[in-house]
Amino acid sequence: MKLDEIDKRILRALQRDGRMANTDLANEVGLSPSPCLRRVKLLEEAGVIDRYVAVLNPASIGKGLTFFTRIWLKTQDEDTIEHxxxxxxxxxxxxxxxLMLGDCDAMVRVVAADIDDYRRFQSEHLSRIKGxxxxxxxxxxxxxxxxxxLPI
Amino acid sequence: MKLDEIDKRILRALQRDGRMANTDLANEVGLSPSPCLRRVKLLEEAGVIDRYVAVLNPASIGKGLTFFTRIWLKTQDEDTIEHxxxxxxxxxxxxxxxLMLGDCDAMVRVVAADIDDYRRFQSEHLSRIKGxxxxxxxxxxxxxxxxxxLPI
DNA sequence: GCATCTTCGCAATCAAATTGCGGACAGGCT
DNA sequence: AGCCTGTCCGCAATTTGATTGCGAAGATGC
Incomplete structure (x- = not known):
């Protein structure tokens, strides 16, 4: 899809605040509400805008820590990977x-409350996956x- | 902040669709619109909901590839890290x-259009950072x- | 220069957000 | 138990924003 400068402004604004009122958005990008809404709908239909989400504060729901885990599989055949x-x-x-090429086979980003929570996750779930x-x-x-x- | 089952339902729903109409949200979580909106506002003020964003399709704006880059700094003193x-x-x-403890000093996730775009980024921006x-x-x-x- | 296609802005309509208020329910105290 | 208090609900009125239809302006191409 071809995106002009106004589309880009719309996307930048909605990346910052996905719940912005259309009237405010229109004002910010220099359009009146109706063509602005029309463009947003087109961007949604074209899949440029995939979806809208609320971003939660991980700490406030007890998932304040991030862990990166590199994983090595026993074999790299399709069945193992798909499972x-x-x-x-x-x-x-x-x-x-x-899925990675090179050193490890996969990398995951995991959220957990603390180290123990992560250790439990690793031993009870991650390590138990066959392969x-x-x-x-x-x-x-x-x-x-x-x-x-995203930069746009 | 103490979250009851209804709050959790609200958070789950808004993580899926951050632009859901309050009337629909209320219906889904089993409340009428006004107390539902009141709870959402409280969750926002308490910082449980950090913000709302539009999620773009990276490929559609020419940022379809992800790269992970591990970085080693010359020294690990505070000035170097802060810079x-x-x-x-x-x-x-x-x-x-x-910032990592252990093998490398930092890890970044980078989006780029293709390998060349990434290489340019690495040589012209990342590698040129002092330290x-x-x-x-x-x-x-x-x-x-x-x-x-997030799981909640 | 004219026909056509695109995209705009305006205005009317419809739907949702927002607010104020009375009532139900739960917990604590006498 | 009965009462007081604090919390949270739902209803209804009001305000605000979303949505739609349409005529006009500007761009494109013949």
Whole structure:
């Protein structure tokens, strides 16, 4: 989809505040409400805007820590990987999971309340997935940047 | 903040659809619109709901690839780290940046259009930050899971 | 220069957000 | 038990914003 400058302004604004009133958005991007809303609908239909979400404060719901876990599988055949993918998708603590080429086979980002909560998750869920041979956890000591705003 | 079952239902719903109409939300969680809205406002004021955002499709704006870059700094003193943090915050391609304990000093998640776009970013921006000694890039071959919904 | 397509803004209509208020329910005290 | 108090609900009125239809302005191409 071809995006002009106004579309980009709309996307930037909605990335900052996805619940902004259309009238305010229109004002910000320099349109009147109706063509502005029309553009937003088109961006949604075209899939440029995938969805709208509320971003929660992880600490306030007892998920204040992030862990990165690198995973090595016993084998890299399709069945093993697919089974792993299916099981990982079921674990709500896993926010992201990537298959990697190179050193490890997969990397996941996990949220947990504390170290013990994470350890429990690792031993009771992650390590029990069939095909998982070894896991190694990296703990970020500080988050410098965390954004959901894509550059546009 | 103490969250009861209805609050949790609200948070789950708004994580799925942050732009849901309050009337629909009220209906889903089993309240009438006014107390439902009151709870949402309280959750916002308490910071449980941090903000609302539109989630864009990275591919549709030419940022379809994700890269993980591990970074080693020349020294780990506070000045070096703070300078690094300041500079990284300015780079819009960087979605996340964590300081790590252990192997590497920092890890960033970067979005780019393609490999060349990433290489340019790495050589022209990341590697030029003062204090950066070495970087190593990991490329996910597939994203199995990617969610913004915290378990609650 | 004219026809056509696109996208705008205005105005009317409809739907949802917001607010104020009375009532139900729960917990604590006498 | 009976009463007082604090909390949270739902209803209804009001305000605000979303949505739609339509005519006009500007851009594009023949």
């Amino acid at each position: 792993f993918a299916t099981e990982v998708a079921k674990l709500p603590q896993v926010m992201e999971c990537y 998982v041979q070894n896991v190694k956890t990296d703990v970020p000591s500080w988050t410098i940047k965390y954004t959901s705003e | 690094f943090a300041t500079e990284v915050a300015k780079l819009p391609q960087v979605m996340e940046c964590y 950066v000694q070495n970087v190593k890039t990991d490329v996910p071959s597939w994203t199995i899971k990617y969610t913004s919904e």
